[in-house]
Amino acid sequence: MLTEQQIHDALSQFELSQLNTDLISAKAIKKIEVEGNTISLSLKFGFPLGDYQQQLEQEVSEFLKSQFPEAEVAIKSSWRVEAHAHPAKVQAMPDIKNIIAVASGKGGVGKSTTSVNLALALSHLGANVGILDADIYGPSIPIMLGLQGKHPESTDKKTILPVENHGLQSMSIGYLVKPEQAMVWRGPMASGALQQLINDTQWRDLDYLIIDLPPGTGDIQLTMAQKIPVTAAVVVTTPQDIALADARKAVTMFNKVSVPVLGVIENMAMHTCSNCGHQEHIFGAGGGDKLAQEIGVELLGSLPLALSIREQADSGQPTVATDPSSTESHLYLDIAQRIAAKLSLQEKEFRADFPTITIDNN
Numbered sequence: 001m002l003t004e005q006q007i008h009d010a011l012s013q014f015e016l017s018q019l020n021t022d023l024i025s026a027k028a029i030k031k032i033e034v035e036g037n038t039i040s041l042s043l044k045f046g047f048p049l050g051d052y053q054q055q056l057e058q059e060v061s062e063f064l065k066s067q068f069p070e071a072e073v074a075i076k077s078s079w080r081v082e083a084h085a086h087p088a089k090v091q092a093m094p095d096i097k098n099i100i101a102v103a104s105g106k107g108g109v110g111k112s113t114t115s116v117n118l119a120l121a122l123s124h125l126g127a128n129v130g131i132l133d134a135d136i137y138g139p140s141i142p143i144m145l146g147l148q149g150k151h152p153e154s155t156d157k158k159t160i161l162p163v164e165n166h167g168l169q170s171m172s173i174g175y176l177v178k179p180e181q182a183m184v185w186r187g188p189m190a191s192g193a194l195q196q197l198i199n200d201t202q203w204r205d206l207d208y209l210i211i212d213l214p215p216g217t218g219d220i221q222l223t224m225a226q227k228i229p230v231t232a233a234v235v236v237t238t239p240q241d242i243a244l245a246d247a248r249k250a251v252t253m254f255n256k257v258s259v260p261v262l263g264v265i266e267n268m269a270m271h272t273c274s275n276c277g278h279q280e281h282i283f284g285a286g287g288g289d290k291l292a293q294e295i296g297v298e299l300l301g302s303l304p305l306a307l308s309i310r311e312q313a314d315s316g317q318p319t320v321a322t323d324p325s326s327t328e329s330h331l332y333l334d335i336a337q338r339i340a341a342k343l344s345l346q347e348k349e350f351r352a353d354f355p356t357i358t359i360d361n362n
């Protein structure tokens with residue numbers, strides 16, 4: 001005779017690959033019911049499952065059948081992104097559940113390209129996603145989203161509407177001022193402009209807002225991390241030694257302001273030949289892994305230096321939007337799901353739901 005406890009114990013052996021943890025530690029069990037030989041299991045996750053949902057149900061089902069060969073197994077799974085707590089001493093933004101800052105210690109490592117593709121990947125997985133281009137001095141998100149020359153609309157002359165393409169809500173200083181205008185802003189003015197940009201945009205019901213931070217670890221980045229309710233951060237680096245050293249600085253900066261760093265992403269880790277697909281580690285393999293170990297953060301994934309990634313981003317058709325089933329897109333999707341899964345284990349933020357008012361006419 002099967003018991004719920006037996007099923008519970010068995011599920012603590014099922015490893016969830018995105019989290020390197022089991023289903024019990026991931027707090028994914030909603031309900032276990034046993035009736036005779038039938039196990040009914042209800043799973044609930046705090047991150048978008050995308051195409052993985054069916055596969056996951058099947059894997060758990062097969063796992064339980066291998067443990068209890070005589071059992072019939074029925075599995076139901078669902079997901080919902082919750083708002084998680086942020087360390088900044090500022091109010092949460094009601095239309096944004098989670099803000100994820102993407103940082104790099106130095107410029108040119110592919111932070112914007114990675115931010116855009118991760119935002120698209122989270123959206124592809126089923127989440128509602130926005131992206132804020134905080135790179136005041138070199139806004140590249142409008143180009144990467146194919147929105148160059150667009151201007152945000154305003155319906156009330158006080159707030160602006162995000163500009164949309166590829167299913168993402170986006171905002172960038174690049175939609176509002178000419179690049180040479182922003183270049184002359186000093187630190188406080190730049191961070192003030194950013195705060196205004198995020199606050200005055202009418203974001204709609206976002207599960208995640210990705211912020212593409214300006215490169216570096218100076219005042220602007222520090223101010224942003226303190227004045228914007230950032231939930232978590234990821235750091236992009238390339239394998240060259242200097243970039244790794246800079247990535248370390250970025251991680252230290254977030255530690256200082258208590259923003260949890262979900263991990264590092266190694267960009268341009270190896271070269272993919274556009275003719276034959278052969279991959280070569282030009283800068284040596286394992287740099288990201290080493291950095292992650294040294295500073296105690298996770299390596300979320302490594303992306304290749306691929307002509308397709310550059311061409312697609314630079315022409316406003318980023319990889320995940322234009323070719324979601326490519327090898328590169330799968331890497332972005334995998335990293336995005338890891339980020340979302342890890343974030344789902346962070347402390348939740350209490351948000352009072354609007355009360356439901358019922359009017360009884362009787």
Ligand SMILES: Nc1ncnc2c1ncn2[C@@H]1O[C@H](COP(=O)(O)OP(=O)(O)OP(=O)(O)O)[C@@H](O)[C@H]1O
Pocket residue numbers: 104106107108109110111112113114135138140214215267268303304305306307309310311313314
């Ligand atoms: N994995 C990749 N493979 C090939 N090209 C890439 C890759 N990642 C980024 N690039 C290209 O490298 C260039 C710089 O990328 P990007 O603008 O994203 O860097 P960045 O770190 O945001 O730069 P900055 O912070 O200085 O604005 C772009 O032309 C982009 O298309």
